[in-house]
Amino acid sequence: MEPTDPLLTAREGAKVLQVSIPTFWRRVADGTVPPPVKIGALSRWPHSEIVAVIENAKALRYGSAA
Incomplete structure (x- = not known):
């Protein structure tokens, strides 16, 4: 079985990005x-997607496209 991409809460995602939780939600709103991946009422983000935001x-x- 392949390892899974850990799912992060908004708090954990904000910590990875080193921003406040309200700023994290503003960045979700502005794209x-x-x-988030919705699991019932829960909102989660794959760790790889948060790292991709940084990359x-x-x-x-540097003015290059990702």
């Missing part, structure tokens, strides 16, 4: 952070 920001910093 910088992808929408995209790094690529944009």
